[in-house]
Each structure stands twice: as structure tokens, then as C-alpha cells.
Amino acid sequence: xxxxxxxxxxxxxxxxxxxxxxxxxxxxxxxxxxxxxxxxxxxxxxxxxxxxxxxxxxxxxxxxxxxxxxxxxxxxxxxxxxxxxxxxxxxxxxxxxxxxxxxxxxxxxxxxxxxxxxxxxxxxxxxxxxxxxxxxxxxxxxxxxxxxxxxxxxxxxxxxxxxxxxxxxxxxxxxxxxxxxxxxxxxxxxxxxxxxxxxxxxxxxxxxxxxxxxxxxxxxxxxxxxxxxxxxxxxxxxxxxxxxxxxxxxxxxxxxxxxxxxxxxxxxxxxxxxxxxxxxxxxxxxxxxxxxxxxxxxxxxxxxxxxxxxxxxxxxxxxxxxxxxxxxxxxxxxxxxxxxxxxxx
Numbered sequence: 001x002x003x004x005x006x007x008x009x010x011x012x013x014x015x016x017x018x019x020x021x022x023x024x025x026x027x028x029x030x031x032x033x034x035x036x037x038x039x040x041x042x043x044x045x046x047x048x049x050x051x052x053x054x055x056x057x058x059x060x061x062x063x064x065x066x067x068x069x070x071x072x073x074x075x076x077x078x079x080x081x082x083x084x085x086x087x088x089x090x091x092x093x094x095x096x097x098x099x100x101x102x103x104x105x106x107x108x109x110x111x112x113x114x115x116x117x118x119x120x121x122x123x124x125x126x127x128x129x130x131x132x133x134x135x136x137x138x139x140x141x142x143x144x145x146x147x148x149x150x151x152x153x154x155x156x157x158x159x160x161x162x163x164x165x166x167x168x169x170x171x172x173x174x175x176x177x178x179x180x181x182x183x184x185x186x187x188x189x190x191x192x193x194x195x196x197x198x199x200x201x202x203x204x205x206x207x208x209x210x211x212x213x214x215x216x217x218x219x220x221x222x223x224x225x226x227x228x229x230x231x232x233x234x235x236x237x238x239x240x241x242x243x244x245x246x247x248x249x250x251x252x253x254x255x256x257x258x259x260x261x262x263x264x265x266x267x268x269x270x271x272x273x274x275x276x277x278x279x280x281x282x283x284x285x286x287x288x289x290x291x292x293x294x295x296x297x298x299x300x301x302x303x304x305x306x307x308x309x310x311x312x313x314x315x316x317x318x319x320x321x322x323x324x325x326x327x328x329x330x331x332x333x334x335x336x337x338x339x340x341x342x343x344x345x
Contacts, residue, residue, distance in 0.1 A: 014296070015039070016115065018310045018322070019211075024303060031306025036329050037322075039308040041150065041181060041287040044325035045261060046209025047248045056239035065242040069249075076249040077191040077202060079219050084194065086228045087237050087245075091180060091201045091216030092116060097231055098176065098199070099124035101224075105173075108140035112151075112314040114178065117144045134160055141173040147188060148181050151289050151312065151320045152282035158190060162198075169197025176201065183207030183255070184262055184285045194219035206286060207258070208248050213241045262286060265323045272330055273321070276337035287322050295319045298340060305336050 015023060018039030056065075070082035079085060088094050099107075099121045107121045108129045121144070122128050129140060134156060137143050143164060147156050165175040180203040182189045194200045199220040205211030215237060218228055237245075248254070262285035269288055270280055278290040292298050295318055299311040310320040324330045 014299075014311050014313050018308075018320075021308070024308050028303040028306075033306055036307045036324070036332055038324065038333070039310045039320075040211075040322050041284070041320075042206050042211050042322065043209035043258070043262070043286060044323050045258065045265075047251070047254060049210070049244060050247050052240050052243050056243055059239065060235050061237065061239035061242055065239055065246075066237065069237075069242045069246045072246040072249040073202070073217050076252075076255075077189065077217075077219065079191050079194065081222075084220060084222055084225045086218040086220070086225050086232070087242070088216050088218065088228075088232060089237055089241075090205065090214040091178070091203045091218075093232070093236075094201055094216060094218050094228070095178075096120045097228065099126055101227060101231065102126070102142060102174070105141040106139065107142040107144065108137035109144040110134060110137070110146075110149075110156075112312070113144075113146045114150045114180070117146075117176075117178070134164065137164070141168070141171065142176065143168065143173070144176045144178065146178040146180065147190075148185065148284050150181060151287065151310070151318065153181075153284045153287075153289065154282065155185075155188060158188070161190060162193060165193075165198035167197075173197065174199055179203075180206055181284045181286060184259060191219050195221045199224065204245055204248075207255075210244070210248075213244060215241050215245045259285070262323070268330060269321065269323055272324075272334045272337070275334065276341060278337075281318070283320070285323075287320050289318060289320050291317050292319055293317065294345060298345060301340055301345065302336055305339075307333060307336055 021035055021037060066087055069087055070085045073085050074082040095116050105126050106129060107126045108131050109117050111130050118128055131137055145156060168175050175198050177190055178201045179189055184207060191200045191202060199218055202217045204215040205213055266285040273280055273290055278292060280288050281291045282289045296311050296316055299309055299319060302309055312318045324333055
């Protein structure tokens with residue numbers, strides 16, 4: 001099934017991100033039964049995209065559309081001032097932008113975690129100090145924490161985070177709190193506390209299953225909000241994205257029901273993994289992290305059978321799996337894992 005593509009491709013390199021089906025096909029070939037993509041933490045049960053007015057596609061998005069989305073985000077995230085919310089074409093754009101708005105800093109990134117934080121701060125010339133716990137951040141001027149963490153689902157104490165934000169604010173520093181997966185556990189969010197010393201990132205596409213919409217938010221103090229908007233420039237989020245995001249964020253009934261469904265689906269995935277002899281090492285209800293003695297070999301084995309999961313260079317024992325979209329997909333995964341075990345994997 002392996003591809004015979006003629007342009008260069010490193011068949012030994014592990015993927016940098018999940019969801020890259022083109023690279024997967026170059027590596028494994030195109031599976032006859034289609035891909036079962038479990039390599040991301042994107043909800044496979046997306047918010048039903050509402051119909052939008054044709055004018056949203058024909059006109060540049062006006063200020064009223066963005067203001068309405070900020071108000072919806074403020075309500076959804078429990079944040080008092082919509083003017084301190086920045087709408088962006090995905091949180092990735094904010095992750096790339098923030099390091100370029102800070103003077104040279106010592107940046108502590110609590111990990112292992114989402115790799116783009118390290119990449120973007122390093123590329124902007126900052127001194128990045130990876131650390132395993134909040135107790136090892138030292139005298140950093142900027143601290144980056146993903147909560148709950150990707151890929152292990154680790155959760156940090158709220159008061160400890162607020163104490164760090166207060167200490168950083170006193171010296172002009174910043175705690176960047178990435179809450180990309182906080183929609184599944186909204187009680188963990190510190191979005192309502194965003195202000196001096198604390199910037200909170202919120203992703204839209206993961207929980208709502210609409211990653212292609214490219215929408216995300218920064219919650220922060222007024223000066224930084226104005227600066228981010230200035231750098232993003234006008235019309236950075238499309239009119240349809242503004243309107244679809246507004247409607248979804250105000251649909252609290254859908255969000256509450258989805259949290260219940262995701263807990264159930266994560267439990268069903270746990271049953272498949274446990275039956276195959278794997279230990280769930282962490283995660284959220286949008287993804288599971290497992291320990292596997294030969295994780296990279298299992299990644300290759302599943303890929304050759306059209307099942308894409310997420311390996312990590314940081315650990316040769318980790319695999320992350322997103323939720324299968326239905327019973328047929330769970331059965332396909334279970335059959336592949338049983339075959340792996342049957343071959344002595």
C-alpha cells in the first residue's frame with residue numbers, strides 16, 4: 001500500500017501535528033477502505049453548521065459582526081468585558097504572534113506539551129526553558145501553560161496559576177494559559193480572571209468540531225487586546241466564521257449535551273484500549289494518551305491499515321488517539337489492535 005510519490009519525503013520522520021492525511025498517504029499509501037483519522041483531538045461530532053446569509057460571503061465582515069461574536073464569547077467564557085476579547089483566525093495565529101510582541105525574555109514552557117509554543121517563542125529569539133512542573137519555572141518573565149495539557153491531560157491548580165500570574169504581572173511578565181481543551185471541563189477555566197499578567201487562549205474548532213473554520217480567541221488586559229487587534233489587522237476573521245461562531249457559542253444546550261456525549265464516547269474508547277491491553281495514561285474526553293512499549297512500531301502498524309494515530313518524539317512509549325466517530329470505527333480499531341497483539345506486538 002506504500003506510496004510511490006516522486007517528490008522528497010522522509011519516511012522515518014514522525015509527524016509534527018495530527019490530521020495530515022497527505023503526509024500519511026505518502027508514508028503508508030491510500031487505504032482502500034479510507035482513513036480512520038484518530039490523530040487529532042478534534043470533536044468527531046461537530047456542531048451542525050447553520051445556514052448563513054449570502055451577504056456574509058459577498059461583503060467584508062463589518063465591526064458589528066465581530067462585536068456580536070465577542071459578546072457571545074464573553075458570555076460563553078464568563079468574561080466580563082467583551083472589548084478585552086480578541087478574535088483571531090485560530091489560536092495558532094495568536095501563538096505565533098505573541099512572541100513577536102514581547103521584548104527578549106526567558107520563557108518557561110511547562111511540558112511536554114503542544115510543540116508550537118516552543119517553536120514560536122524560539123523562532124522569535126527568546127530563550128526557552130522547558131520545565132516539567134510549575135515549581136521549576138525559575139525567574140522566567142513569560143510562562144506558558146496548557147491546561148488541561150496536550151497530550152497527557154494534566155491539570156494545574158487554579159490558585160497556583162493565579163499566584164504565578166500575579167507575580168509575573170508585578171514585573172511586567174505574562175502567564176500564557178492555553179485552554180484549547182477547556183470546553184470539555186469549563187470549571188477549570190481561568191478565562192474570567194484574564195487581565196494584567198494573564199492571557200488566556202481559547203480554541204473554537206476543537207470542541208465544536210469545526211477546525212476548518214479557523215477561529216480562536218485571546219482574553220487579556222486592554223492594552224494587549226488593542227495591540228493584538230492592530231497586528232492582526234482588519235477582517236482577519238471571515239464573516240461566516242464570525243456568525244457561525246456566535247451562534248455556536250450561544251448554544252449552551254448543545255454544549256452541555258456534547259460534554260455528556262464526549263464522556264460516554266471516551267469511555268467506549270477506553271474499553272477498546274483496555275481490552276487490547278493498553279493503559280490509558282491520561283487525556284481529556286476528546287483524546288486519550290496510552291502507554292505502549294513499542295509505540296512507534298504500533299503507529300506504523302496501524303498506519304499501514306489505514307488508522308492514523310499520533311506518536312511523539314518526546315516519548316517512544318506514547319500514542320494519542322482521538323475519538324472514533326461511530327461503532328464501526330471502534331470495531332475497526334479493536335480489530336487492528338487484536339491483530340497487533342496476535343502478531344506479538
